Amino acid sequence: MALFTLVSGSVGVVTLQNPPVNALSAAVRHGIVDMMDKALSEPEVKSVVICGQNGRFCGGADIKEFGKNMTGPPLVPMIHRIESGAKPVVAAIEGIALGGGLELALGCHYRIAHSKARLGLPEVHLGLLPAAGGTQRLPRLIGVPAALELITTGRYVTAAEALRLGMVDEVTDGNTVDAAVKLALSVAGKSLDARRISNYPCPQPPGLDRFFETAMQQVRQSARGAMAPVACVQALRAAASQPYGEGMQREKELMDTLFHSGQARALQYFFFAQRAVGRWSTPSGSRWDSSKPRPVHKAAVVGLGTMGRGITVALAQAGLSVVAVETHEKQLMEARQAVSGMLERGAKRRGVAPAYGKISYSSDLLPVADVDLVIEAVFEDMELKRSIFEQLSEICKPDTFLCTNTSGLDIDRLASHARNPELVVGMHFFAPAHVMKLLEVVYGPRSSPQAVATAMLLGRKMDKVSVAVGNCPGFVGNRMLKPYLEQAFFLLEEGATPELVDQALEEFGFAMGVFRMSDLSGLDVGWRVRKADGLVVAGASTGPSARSRRGFRYSPLGDLLCERGRFGQKTGSGWYRYDKPGGRVAKSDPWLHGFLEQYRADHGLAARRVDQQEVLERCLYALINEGFRILEDGIAAGPEDIDVIYVLGYGWPRHRGGPMFYATTVGLSEVLERLEHHHRAHPDVPGLQPCRLLRKLVASGSPPVHSWREFIKKSRSHL
Numbered sequence: 001m002a003l004f005t006l007v008s009g010s011v012g013v014v015t016l017q018n019p020p021v022n023a024l025s026a027a028v029r030h031g032i033v034d035m036m037d038k039a040l041s042e043p044e045v046k047s048v049v050i051c052g053q054n055g056r057f058c059g060g061a062d063i064k065e066f067g068k069n070m071t072g073p074p075l076v077p078m079i080h081r082i083e084s085g086a087k088p089v090v091a092a093i094e095g096i097a098l099g100g101g102l103e104l105a106l107g108c109h110y111r112i113a114h115s116k117a118r119l120g121l122p123e124v125h126l127g128l129l130p131a132a133g134g135t136q137r138l139p140r141l142i143g144v145p146a147a148l149e150l151i152t153t154g155r156y157v158t159a160a161e162a163l164r165l166g167m168v169d170e171v172t173d174g175n176t177v178d179a180a181v182k183l184a185l186s187v188a189g190k191s192l193d194a195r196r197i198s199n200y201p202c203p204q205p206p207g208l209d210r211f212f213e214t215a216m217q218q219v220r221q222s223a224r225g226a227m228a229p230v231a232c233v234q235a236l237r238a239a240a241s242q243p244y245g246e247g248m249q250r251e252k253e254l255m256d257t258l259f260h261s262g263q264a265r266a267l268q269y270f271f272f273a274q275r276a277v278g279r280w281s282t283p284s285g286s287r288w289d290s291s292k293p294r295p296v297h298k299a300a301v302v303g304l305g306t307m308g309r310g311i312t313v314a315l316a317q318a319g320l321s322v323v324a325v326e327t328h329e330k331q332l333m334e335a336r337q338a339v340s341g342m343l344e345r346g347a348k349r350r351g352v353a354p355a356y357g358k359i360s361y362s363s364d365l366l367p368v369a370d371v372d373l374v375i376e377a378v379f380e381d382m383e384l385k386r387s388i389f390e391q392l393s394e395i396c397k398p399d400t401f402l403c404t405n406t407s408g409l410d411i412d413r414l415a416s417h418a419r420n421p422e423l424v425v426g427m428h429f430f431a432p433a434h435v436m437k438l439l440e441v442v443y444g445p446r447s448s449p450q451a452v453a454t455a456m457l458l459g460r461k462m463d464k465v466s467v468a469v470g471n472c473p474g475f476v477g478n479r480m481l482k483p484y485l486e487q488a489f490f491l492l493e494e495g496a497t498p499e500l501v502d503q504a505l506e507e508f509g510f511a512m513g514v515f516r517m518s519d520l521s522g523l524d525v526g527w528r529v530r531k532a533d534g535l536v537v538a539g540a541s542t543g544p545s546a547r548s549r550r551g552f553r554y555s556p557l558g559d560l561l562c563e564r565g566r567f568g569q570k571t572g573s574g575w576y577r578y579d580k581p582g583g584r585v586a587k588s589d590p591w592l593h594g595f596l597e598q599y600r601a602d603h604g605l606a607a608r609r610v611d612q613q614e615v616l617e618r619c620l621y622a623l624i625n626e627g628f629r630i631l632e633d634g635i636a637a638g639p640e641d642i643d644v645i646y647v648l649g650y651g652w653p654r655h656r657g658g659p660m661f662y663a664t665t666v667g668l669s670e671v672l673e674r675l676e677h678h679h680r681a682h683p684d685v686p687g688l689q690p691c692r693l694l695r696k697l698v699a700s701g702s703p704p705v706h707s708w709r710e711f712i713k714k715s716r717s718h719l
């Protein structure tokens with residue numbers, strides 16, 4: 001798994017061989033140790049180059065080995081041996097140097113990177129820290145503040161930034177290995193004293209204690225309960241205040257705790273879940289590996305509200321030509337300005353030129369005639385969408401894919417208004433669409449495998465994680481949101497406050513609690529959906545029937561706020577109050593508390609004490625229960641799909657792996673038991689009634705999450 005070749009008579013080239021990313025598996029580590037022994041002991045070898053096969057230096061430790069019995073030579077002594085050896089070693093970094101891969105390069109005496117290479121220490125995203133000396137060598141090389149930022153965020157840097165920071169010695173546009181060999185020849189026999197990073201003193205930031213206190217405060221705030229970023233700060237503090245050997249010891253202690261933590265397991269599960277969703281399948285048997293996508297060069301976006309603007313930017317940034325259509329002239333002008341601003345900011349961040357030229361604007365539909373794919377992003381109104389689909393079917397080429405950005409309307413109904421229903425799929429983006437990583441690709445019963453494959457690939461091109469889901473009201477994400485929101489409303493009726501519910505959810509790790517989030521996205525959004533579902537009945541928000549719909553419990557609280565014009569941030573009040581319409585800082589609202597008291601009095605409800613544990617159980621277990629129903633119905637193919645949707649689209653804390661993974665960490669039988677308990681207390685709430693699949697999994701001994709797909713398949717085939 002590592003190859004040795006002698007080039008130019010005296011340079012030993014050690015090539016890591018473990019496709020696709022040359023991860024440092026036990027076999028690769030063995031290979032490196034053996035080949036370095038050879039290089040260091042053979043007299044004709046005067047210097048060494050380490051590189052990776054197929055233009056990729058190294059993607060780091062082999063994540064698949066984590067959680068198993070680790071065998072093979074450990075990384076720390078392996079890297080130490082390279083650094084302390086008597087012959088100069090040059091890392092030739094092509095493609096990627098990540099995690100243990102970058103740490104290996106930091107143990108080398110010189111680093112040359114290709115201009116397209118990316119470098120980083122992303123261990124924090126896996127619940128770990130760079131424990132092969134990364135937390136001790138990087139700050140010695142580039143200073144504490146820069147190292148702290150890179151290690152706590154796991155951000156990848158370009159070769160150009162790496163050069164600026166001092167992480168690499170040279171950047172080349174040519175053949176990196178050739179350049180490294182040239183450098184290796186030129187430094188053979190020279191003293192290495194000044195090239196061993198572990199010998200460098202660590203530059204101390206001014207006001208060391210204050211610096212780290214501030215850093216810790218900031219990291220704790222953004223980590224939302226994740227342990228790894230905090231451990232990274234602790235390890236860097238050791239680097240800045242202790243000798244190298246002691247710092248390494250501290251790095252090891254911190255890693256030992258993280259390595260066996262539930263958070264690391266959850267984050268590593270999530271790493272593979274994000275990749276697993278690319279291997280999609282549908283109940284009708286279409287699959288990622290047998291469905292060929294069609295190339296999309298030119299696309300159109302119809303409707304340039306907030307979503308349409310973001311989608312336009314995402315498409316243009318992905319290199320597609322875009323026709324952006326908005327029939328209201330004033331809105332078209334505003335959209336054009338807004339899109340240009342977004343492109344400019346994005347280009348600045350990425351160090352490229354803004355893709356203005358990729359977009360043409362139109363106030364009518366005719367210019368979409370020659371596009372390969374249209375994304376309709378108009379107002380969430382079935383009639384409006386239907387009419388647009390009919391017009392598009394007339395105007396577009398017969399093989400144009402017609403996609404809708406609806407967040408929950410019936411894809412199949414829309415497809416029935418298209419000339420070719422098999423070319424219709426949902427592409428449900430999340431706001432802001434040019435930033436958010438998630439795309440739900442929604443297939444209806446008539447969507448062709450090619451339409452699904454094309455939308456999935458287009459999502460990937462836009463740098464999104466695309467998840468294929470079936471057609472049902474709300475699809476996966478918004479369908480699961482419904483019982484979650486419902487429980488939050490019920491808890492208010494029973495005695496909780498928005499502050500209490502939000503605090504419980506934020507301490508759990510959500511960026512925002514349900515009520516603050518609802519204020520941000522606008523209470524009127526849910527109100528419109530409830531109206532369309534026939535749940536908001538004029539005059540039925542008060543009186544004895546107010547709290548029941550179709551025989552089940554219903555809370556009209558959200559409707560009552562909307563009736564009073566309290567739509568959240570945009571109107572300056574919702575579940576909280578704000579300084580002004582559009583204000584961002586949520587303040588506790590005495591009016592709302594009084595309103596809740598009056599509401600309970602009107603409905604004969606006695607307020608009781610609700611604690612944080614109950615908030616979590618009622619809101620989260622109801623959401624998880626709906627997730628099981630979604631699996632049961634075949635709307636999502638596996639738990640990974642749901643978890644990816646929830647983490648990337650709904651702010652579920654990543655270090656808890658997603659709702660379905662979280663259920664396994666709580667214990668499926670515990671989730672079942674608590675749902676049964678709450679359902680007994682609230683028999684008129686179907687969301688709390690444990691679903692069949694959950695019962696079946698518990699009865700089958702709660703199999704681990706990665707085997708649910710097989711289990712679900714088997715239990716379906718028995719039906």
Ligand SMILES: CCC/C=C/C(=O)SCCNC(=O)CCNC(=O)[C@H](O)C(C)(C)COP(=O)([O-])OP(=O)([O-])OC[C@H]1O[C@@H](n2cnc3c(N)ncnc32)[C@H](O)[C@@H]1OP(=O)([O-])[O-]
Nearest residue numbers: 021023059060061062063064098099100122130131132275
């Ligand atoms: C102990 C001391 C401390 C050190 C700790 C570490 O180093 S921790 C590690 C720190 N390093 C990281 O965190 C790096 C994480 N990796 C990445 O960021 C990206 O994978 C990439 C940029 C390397 C390639 O992106 P891309 O879009 O071109 O491709 P892609 O993402 O689709 O991956 C292709 C395939 O490779 C697989 N695979 C990838 N990496 C690893 C790995 N390290 N291991 C095993 N497998 C790995 C991946 O699962 C997928 O497999 P599949 O599904 O085909 O069976």
